[in-house]
Each structure stands twice: as C-alpha cells, then as structure tokens.
Amino acid sequence: MTIIHNEGQDPIIQIANEFTVIQVSYTSTGQRERLLVSSPRLGFQTLLDPLQLESLTWQPPETFSKLLDTPYGPGTELNARPLSALLGKD
Amino acid sequence: MLRNELRQILEKGLHDVEADWTVPAAIINDPEMHDAERERVFGRSWVFLAHESEIPERGDYVVRYISEDQFIVCRDEDGEVRGHLNSCRHRGMQVCRAEMGNASHFRCPYHGWTYNNKGSLVGVPAGREAYGNKLDKSLWQLKPVPKLDTYKGLIFGCLDPDAQSLDDYLGDMKFYLDIVLDRSDAGLQVVGAPQRWVVDANWKLGADNFIGDAYHTMMTHRSMVELGLAPPDPKFALYGEHVHTEHGHGLGIIGPPPGIPLPEFLGMPENIVEQLQRRLSPEQVEVFRPVAFIHGTVFPNLSIGNFLMSKDHVSPPTSFLTLRLWHPLGPDKMEIMSFFLVEKEAPDWYKEESYQAYVRTFGISGAFEQDDAENWRSITRVLGAQYAKKMELNYQMGRGVYEPDPDWPGPGKAFPMDYAEANQRNFMEYWMQLMVTDPAPHNKNGKVSDAAAAEALTRAEA
Numbered sequence: 001m002t003i004i005h006n007e008g009q010d011p012i013i014q015i016a017n018e019f020t021v022i023q024v025s026y027t028s029t030g031q032r033e034r035l036l037v038s039s040p041r042l043g044f045q046t047l048l049d050p051l052q053l054e055s056l057t058w059q060p061p062e063t064f065s066k067l068l069d070t071p072y073g074p075g076t077e078l079n080a081r082p083l084s085a086l087l088g089k090d
Numbered sequence: 091m092l093r094n095e096l097r098q099i100l101e102k103g104l105h106d107v108e109a110d111w112t113v114p115a116a117i118i119n120d121p122e123m124h125d126a127e128r129e130r131v132f133g134r135s136w137v138f139l140a141h142e143s144e145i146p147e148r149g150d151y152v153v154r155y156i157s158e159d160q161f162i163v164c165r166d167e168d169g170e171v172r173g174h175l176n177s178c179r180h181r182g183m184q185v186c187r188a189e190m191g192n193a194s195h196f197r198c199p200y201h202g203w204t205y206n207n208k209g210s211l212v213g214v215p216a217g218r219e220a221y222g223n224k225l226d227k228s229l230w231q232l233k234p235v236p237k238l239d240t241y242k243g244l245i246f247g248c249l250d251p252d253a254q255s256l257d258d259y260l261g262d263m264k265f266y267l268d269i270v271l272d273r274s275d276a277g278l279q280v281v282g283a284p285q286r287w288v289v290d291a292n293w294k295l296g297a298d299n300f301i302g303d304a305y306h307t308m309m310t311h312r313s314m315v316e317l318g319l320a321p322p323d324p325k326f327a328l329y330g331e332h333v334h335t336e337h338g339h340g341l342g343i344i345g346p347p348p349g350i351p352l353p354e355f356l357g358m359p360e361n362i363v364e365q366l367q368r369r370l371s372p373e374q375v376e377v378f379r380p381v382a383f384i385h386g387t388v389f390p391n392l393s394i395g396n397f398l399m400s401k402d403h404v405s406p407p408t409s410f411l412t413l414r415l416w417h418p419l420g421p422d423k424m425e426i427m428s429f430f431l432v433e434k435e436a437p438d439w440y441k442e443e444s445y446q447a448y449v450r451t452f453g454i455s456g457a458f459e460q461d462d463a464e465n466w467r468s469i470t471r472v473l474g475a476q477y478a479k480k481m482e483l484n485y486q487m488g489r490g491v492y493e494p495d496p497d498w499p500g501p502g503k504a505f506p507m508d509y510a511e512a513n514q515r516n517f518m519e520y521w522m523q524l525m526v527t528d529p530a531p532h533n534k535n536g537k538v539s540d541a542a543a544a545e546a547l548t549r550a551e552a
Contacts, residue, residue, distance in 0.1 A: 061167035065212035
C-alpha cells in the first residue's frame with residue numbers, strides 16, 4: 001500500500017498487485033460523503049456511498065468474478081465493421 | 091522410450107546397487123538421463139510445493155515447480171488450497187509472473203483472459219464481439235495439478251493422475267515426519283520467503299547428502315568444528331540411527347556423543363516439549379528424546395534438517411528446522427529453496443535464536459551450506475565428462491560392519507549408526523526403478539489400462 005499525499009486534500013490510498021493498480025480517496029461535498037475508487041490505468045472511477053459499500057460486504061467471490069467478465073471495463077456496444085466497408089470511399 | 095545405452099546403464103546399476111553396493115556415475119550429469127528423469131521420476135513422484143503457512147489468507151499464492159512445470163499454489167476465496175498450472179489456456183502465457191502475492195483473480199498479460207483463484211475462466215476481453223459469446227468458459231479453466239494433497243501442513247503435487255495417494259507414498263516415513271512436523275498444537279510457520287539460490291550441481295547430490303551422509307561432516311565441515319560451531323568430536327555423526335523406508339525416503343537421527351550431555355528434545359522450549367509429549371506416540375517421544383540432529387530426504391527432492399547448533403562460538407546451541415527443496419534446472423544446475431520453520435507457539439526469544447542459528451549455518455550464506463555446495467559443484471563438473479561417466483561410485487559403507495538394528499522402535503529398516511549408506515542405496519535404487527519403468531500404456535480413451543500398467547510394473551520389478 002502506498003499513501004499519496006494530495007496537497008490540500010485528503011490523501012489517496014493506492015494498492016496494487018501484479019495485475020492492476022487502484023486508488024481510493026475520501027471525498028465530501030457538504031453533507032455528501034463518499035469514497036472515490038479509481039483505476040488510473042483504465043481511466044474508470046466510481047463514487048461509492050456507505051450503502052453501496054455496505055452491500056459489498058456480503059457479496060460472494062463469484063459476484064466479483066462476474067464483474068470481471070469484461071476485464072478491461074464495460075466497453076460499448078460495437079458492431080464489427082470490416083475494413084472493406086471503408087475501401088473505395090472518399 | 092529409453093535409448094538402449096541408458097537402459098543398459100540403469101539395469102546394470104540396479105543389479106550393482108544390490109549386488110556390489112555401487113551406483114553408476116552416469117546418473118549424475120548426463121543430458122539424456124536428465125530428460126528421462128523429468129518424465130519418469132518427477133512425472134510420477136509426489137513433489138513438495140509449499141507449506142500451508144506460506145498461504146494463510148484467502149487469495150495468498152506462491153508459484154512453485156515440479157520439474158519445469160510451474161504452478162500457482164493458492165488459497166482460494168473459500169479457503170481451499172489449490173494448484174493451477176501457471177499457463178493461460180489461450181496461448182499458454184504465464185498468468186502470474188510474481189513468485190508470491192495475494193490475488194482474487196489472475197489476468198494474462200498477453201490478451202487479458204482473466205481467471206479467478208479457483209482456476210475458472212471468468213473474463214475474456216471483447217468476448218461478445220470476438221467470440222460471439224460462444225466461448226464456453228467452463229471448458230477453459232486453468233489446468234489443475236493432477237493430484238494435490240497435504241500432509242501436516244506440507245502441500246505436495248503429483249503430475250501422474252494415477253499415482254498412489256500421498257498417504258501411501260509417504261508410508262512409514264510419516265512416523266518420522268510427525269516428529270518434526272507435529273510437535274505442537276498450533277503447528278509450524280514458515281518465516282519469511284524461502285531463501286533461493288542457484289548452484290551448478292545436480293539436484294540428487296543435495297538429496298543424497300541429506301538422506302544419509304553424516305560421514306561428510308568430519309571432512310567437509312571440519313572448519314566448523316574448529317570454530318566451535320559443531321561438536322568437537324569429529325565423529326559426532328557416528329552416534330545415531332540410519333533409517334530408510336519404502337519409495338526412497340530416509341533419514342539419519344543422531345544423538346549426543348559419549349560423555350557430551352545435550353538437552354533432551356533438541357533443547358526445545360518447555361511449552362513445546364509439553365505439547366510434543368502429548369501429541370506424539372510413546373515410540374516417537376522415545377526416538378526424539380536424545381536427538382541432536384535429524385537429517386533426511388522425502389523422495390525425490392525435499393530434505394529436512396532439524397539441528398542443534400550454535401549461532402557463534404560463545405552462544406549455547408539452539409535447535410532450528412529447515413526444509414530444503416533441490417529443484418532441478420538441468421543435469422548440472424539446481425535451484426535450492428531453503429525454508430526456515432518454527433513452532434507458532436514457541437516463545438519469541440527462541441524464534442529469534444533459532445532463526446539466527448539457521449541463517450549462520452544453513453542459510454544462503456551459512457558456513458555449512460557453502461561447504462557443501464562447493465563439493466556438489468565439483469562432483470557435477472567432473473562426472474559430466476565422458477571418461478568419468480563410465481565409472482561406478484562407491485556406496486559400500488557399512489558392508490560387513492553392521493546388521494539391521496532389532497531394538498529400533500520405529501518403522502523402516504534401521505541400522506545402529508549413522509555412518510552408513512543404506513539410505514543412499516535405497517534412494518538410488520528407487521530412482522533407478524522409476525527410470526527403467528516405461529510409462530504406463532494408455533488405451534484409446536487416454537486412460538491407463540490397469541492390466542497394462544500392472545504388466546509394466548511387474549516387468550520393471552523383475
């Protein structure tokens with residue numbers, strides 16, 4: 001674990017293993033308190049409130065395996081387009 | 091199939107080890123012999139992978155080896171110990187490149203196939219687009235170790251799915267393993283990561299040294315005697331018992347030299363002594379009470395050292411326990427992995443003293459360790475040459491000197507002193523039996539035919 005001291009703001013906790021790096025920090029805006037969880041490599045982030053965090057505590061390991069069905073993130077709905085579709089067009 | 095020349099060497103060796111108590115030098119450093127050994131010895135034996143205390147928490151893993159195959163040995167999210175081939179099912183890339191760590195999932199760095207720590211394939215990048223969601227992930231889990239089992243905290247793996255159980259494989263050796271592994275209620279812990287180093291020597295020399303070679307201490311480790319780090323009687327290793335069991339296992343159990351009082355039970359802390367007297371059988375307690383040194387090998391490449399030694403020339407001796415793995419990297423190269431273990435419930439002062447005694451004697455820079463490695467390097471270099479390969483090595487110690495000890499309370503074949511080479515002959519004989527036994531024939535379904543396997547075994551035994 002690394003603690004990144006974030007000038008003027010709360011520190012960022014960073015944990016990593018062979019496969020990825022993740023950062024967690026605390027954010028508050030007025031009455032809203034959340035944890036900001038972000039993936040600097042993939043560019044995703046999420047703000048989790050206490051109820052969401054609480055719900056994580058009873059998830060079985062399989063839930064997280066399902067979340068990794070798309071290992072690089074959700075992506076978008078794509079239809080394959082052949083290169084040939086671009087050929088011969090100005 | 092073995093080449094004819096190799097088969098002749100081994101069959102003559104099997105005859106000679108019984109009739110003349112000699113062993114062919116060619117088994118030490120020969121590339122073809124090594125190739126056959128990978129399949130015939132390491133492909134069939136139960137090989138030590140890790141101690142359970144190395145992966146105490148869910149997600150903990152270490153990467154360990156059976157010959158060249160590497161396995162992720164991990165504790166899954168349900169707490170079960172598992173072993174997975176460290177190879178992605180897509181192109182075979184390692185899915186785990188750290189030697190130890192903690193992970194709920196392993197992700198291949200080539201294309202991103204992702205597996206949970208039960209081994210199931212759970213994620214395939216662009217699975218929808220590239221595979222049309224038609225890839226049946228359940229068919230592409232990480233390959234498990236064909237057989238995986240534990241004994242008193244030791245995790246073993248075996249590449250032969252038809253191998254006998256670990257319990258049967260260890261057999262009578264369990265009586266002696268218990269003395270080392272099962273002395274306390276909370277059990278042992280491996281402290282730190284194992285020390286690892288590569289030596290230009292054949293792995294069998296380490297196994298041979300630990301299984302029965304008390305004789306070398308007088309010469310190889312003489313300087314340790316002069317420094318006060320080993321008993322002053324140069325024949326101290328003579329005063330013991332030399333025991334071997336089936337499947338090539340064996341050990342030496344050395345007591346105090348005459349006139350030199352040593353503490354009972356290796357001088358272990360009182361609370362551990364109290365527990366071991368309760369946990370072990372009366373025969374095991376009787377065997378362990380006068381012990382100063384235990385050295386042994388579980389066939390093929392796991393050795394045990396439980397020694398009473400001083401960390402320096404002024405400190406009183408303290409016992410320590412080390413396991414060491416002689417991992418073959420080729421006919422003339424091995425990686426040594428040295429583990430330090432201590433009872434979880436031992437007092438802190440003992441843990442510290444024990445660790446220091448280990449580090450200074452049998453750790454990577456330990457004095458004893460370096461003495462041994464130099465011999466093994468030299469032997470390997472010499473026996474790799476064409477003329478040297480043709481000689482026989484002398485395993486005749488004790489011939490005409492001793493008979494099996496009728497008073498020994500433990501199982502196995504015991505001899506009444508540790509200057510003997512019966513354990514080494516037993517090890518080499520079993521090794522050569524495995525080498526001459528052809529792999530069991532498979533039927534059309536890829537399954538071993540029982541009749542064919544039995545026939546092959548009978549042929550080998552004949």
